[in-house]
Each structure stands twice: as C-alpha cells, then as structure tokens.
Amino acid sequence: MNTPNTFEVIIIGGSYAGLSAAMALGRSLRKTLVIDSGKPCNRQTPHSHNFLTQDGQKPSDIARLARKQVEAYDSVSFLNELATDGKKTTYGFEIRTESGKAFQAKKLIFATGIKDIMPDIKGFAECWGISVIHCPYCHGYEFRSRKTAIMANGDRAFHLASMVNNLTEDITILTMGRAEFSPEQLQKLEKNSVRIVEEKLSEIEHEHGHLSALHFKGGKMQHFDALYASIPFEQHTDLPGKLGCELTEDGYIKIDDFQNTSAEGIFACGDNTSYFRSVAQAVSTGNATGAYVNRELTEEQF
Template sequence: MEKDRIFDVIIIGGSYAGLSAAMSLGRSLKQTLVIDSGNPCNQKTPHSHNFLTQDGNTPSEITSLAKHQVEQYASVHFFEGFASEGIQKGNQFELRTQSGDSFFGKKLIFASGIKDIMPNIKGFSECWGKTVIHCPYCHGYEFKSKKTGIFAPADRAFHLASLVNNLTHDLTILTSGPASFSLEQSHTLKKHNIIVDEREIGEIEHQNGQMQKVVFQNGEKLNLDALYAAVPFEQHSQIPMELGCELNEQGYIKTDMFQRTTVEGIYACGDNSNPMRSVANAVHSGNFTGAVVNKELTEASF
C-alpha cells in the first residue's frame, strides 16, 4: 500500500461500526483505508447477543467474518496500527500512526469507540464483560432469575432497575455509600421489593471472571451471580477533539442526524457518539455513515 496515497475516506477503528462503514464505501468503489489497532472494548466478552444472525457468537468471530467480507472489496484497504495524530491540511486530512506512517484522506470517519474506566475495586476488571455487565439487552437474558446487583449512580441505577426487574426478582442496588434516590424513586423500588444496600464495596470474589460474592469494606459478603455496572469512560481516540470536534455533555462526540461532527469533513459512528452501546447499533450507524459520506463525496464530484 502506498503510504502517500490520498484516499477518499480514512476510517479510524476497524470493529463493527468501522467495518460496516467500510462495506458501504467499498460497494460504492470509494478508495477507503481502515486503520485499526485491534483493541476492541468488548474483547473480554465471551459471547455477543441481540444481533440477528450472530446471536451467541463471540465478538472475535463476528469481527473476523465481517473483515473477511469487507476485504472482498478491492477499494478497501487495511492498516494495522494506532492512529496517534491528525492534521487538517486545506480540504484534506493527514493521519499519522505511532509507527510513523502517514496517510491522507478527503474525509475522516471516527469509529474509534470508547475506553471504560474501571473503579478501584479488586476483581472488578477481571469480571467486566463476563458477569459484571453493562446492558440488559446484551446480557440480561443469560442471567434471568439469578441473584443480581446494580452498581450505578442513582438515576442510572433506577433506570436499570426498571429493566432488570423484568428479568429477576432477586435484585439489589449497591450504592457503595449513602443512597441519593428521590422519595418517589425510593417508594417505587420498595414497591418492587428491590433492596438498596449502602455498604461500601471493597472487592468482588470470582473464579475466572465468574463472580461469586461482593465483599464489603466491613468484611461482610453478599452472594451475587451478576452485577450491572455503569462506569465512566473516555474517548479511545483523542484525535477528534484535537481536530476541533466537540463533545456533548455525556462525553460522546457530538454529531447531527447524519453522523457529521462539528468539523466539516469529519464523521463519527458507533460507541464514541451514541450511548446505545450494542453490536447491532454499531453496525447500523456505520452503515448509515458510510452511505452519507459516499453521497457527499459523489455530489462534490458530479
């Protein structure tokens, strides 16, 4: 691959959203480069769910098949590496990698995902994606009727409780400190027999990521099979912000209804710009973004 070649589109991130965008562009014969470091956020998750035709497959199986299919389009190229710097030069962009390679593109699509920030709780990160989970749509069915906990800020915990209560009636919200639910929220939780436990979490006991007990700072323990957790995150790539793209109040890349960021010529799709964190949504947003970018490139040259 020629390093100084100008591509129609450079996609940063080669997981579900990035590959989906690449397929849209490849089928429209756009010269496309996908830069990917091979570090997806769901790499610890044993099985992916709630995506038609792929339900129950591993994330790596889905990604491998997707990449194999995208590779059939000759106009799509791949570079394995981490994009570390982006520079806007007139009506095009230069992307530089940690290995010192440079690539040029007329449009940029960031499908770079987000990076979860684990709390300082022993055993938490080892269970993340296995039995410490983030989404009842992605993982809830597998833990139906199990002893389940929720570890999240009050409003988020209340929202999760309304969804998880449909899957199990053995549900405890762990606040790891004084609870801050409103009187109305507390009344609703009590009505559904959802326990609120304010003891501070110290550790999660587990076997190879399969949680067994939550250990509190006072030494007491609670048996749990699964724990829904809402953890803070940061953008996996800092390049969009360095190029001037704005973030919204939640920390996602701000986009309009066509996945355009606040910088002309730059687009974002997948987890970095949408709280609906699922394989299905990533594939959808990537597919749509690829179509939008193809339309704008085509109209500019027609």
C-alpha cells in the first residue's frame, strides 16, 4: 500500500517524546506522520530544568527547536489535529482525526502524555506548574530554602518530605484530612521538624501563578512560597484502550523493556508510561522507541 495517507509509522503526540521518536525514525528514512493537538501538559510551566543543554529554557522553546530539527527529515510529516478514533486493519492501523481525515500505518506510537485532574481548590489550576509543583528534580532547586508545603498523605507525603528536606528545612505537610502515617514515619517527620496540618485547603492566594498564601476551610491562612501536590491523572486520550493497550494499576500504559504495549504493533513513550515526568525522560524514551520501531520494521522487511 502506497498512498499519500499511508505511512510506516504514525506517532500520536508531537511533544518531546513524540518528536524524539520521529527524529530517530526520520534518520532511518521511515515514512512517518506525527499527529499533534498542540496541548502539552507542561504548557503553563515557565522553565524546564534538569535537562542537559536545555536547563532553564522555556518548554515551548525546546519544543519549537525540536520540531524545526525534525522537520529537516523529509520522510517525516506533521498534522496539527486531534486524533479521535482508530482501528486495526489488515495493513496495520487506521487513525481518524477530528476533521474526518483517515490515515494508515503499519506501526503506532502513543506519545500522548497524561491529563492532570485538578482539585476543586480556588487558584490551584492557575498555579499548577509555576508554584504548585509535582517534582523536586524539575522544580525543587528554584524553591530551595523557601517555605514549602506538601499536599499529600501517607507514604506519598512521607516520600516527598524526605526528598524536599534536602532542599529546605521549612516543610509543612497538608494531609487534607486525617493524617495517615505509621508511628515510625511520624517519628522521622518530627525529628526533621516537618509540620503536619490536617485542615483542608480551600484557596491558593497568588499573583500570576506565584502563590503567596494558603487559605484553609477553618478560616486559617499561612504564607508559603511553594506547594508540592500529588494529584490524580488520566490518560490524555482513550485511543490506547480502544486499540487494546492495557493500563497498569496506577493508570499508565503498560509497556515492556522495548516500549511495546500489550497490543501488537503499538508502542508508547513519555509521560503516559511512567511516573517519572520530565522533559529529559520523555526525550530519552522517545528516542529509544523510535529505534525499537525501526528495528521491528527492519526485521519484518529484510
């Protein structure tokens, strides 16, 4: 099959993981289509960190440069649309977009990321990725020695507190209800002067996403500079599930050591497969996925 809408590989998601996979495939002369809706999950984050050669750069600038470099490979095409449906075919797969276009490919790569589910707290969404943050490696250095809160409970809160403790000595855990720590955890938290607040958070006072104070439902208010938050998420699209890709207990796309999903011919990379969310990690897994897909195509064709 050789038509304008037929490709060897379709990559759904054109952010860091998808572009990295596309570069590996482009350098192997694989006819590849990248379908991207243009809504990366870190679009509100002002700067990206912990990525060698790009530390402190704007995420949008990194993505813009990445796309420009991938566009230099003639075998890679781009479509700025939302992929809405897909099915298995005798050729491989068919993907349909919001405008009704249909495309065929032998292999699929999902680099679609995840969608964070914001809690019903005034100001939370506006601060997400700016001063309400998720990862000490991505954001912690910028808030070192600052007054810091952690919105989590139990093992997750304990883990975050232990990680953040190396960055600041002023830590308060907001359990949003009854604290759920073991006696041993409570002892360590007390030893490290980590405070615990069980009152529920009602509002984040901020200016353009930079928080200044947290308001609680009981009427109290405390000043903070940063808030780590562990919030739920869902897959950015239901297409992997429709095509038979299994999810893990935590909600990530289940993959093996070679980025294969449970559905033959479908691969996944980036934030949709791992709790370790960073630009560097997305680029790394995307690059590996492109190589694994090329290897599979080579074995089938040679």
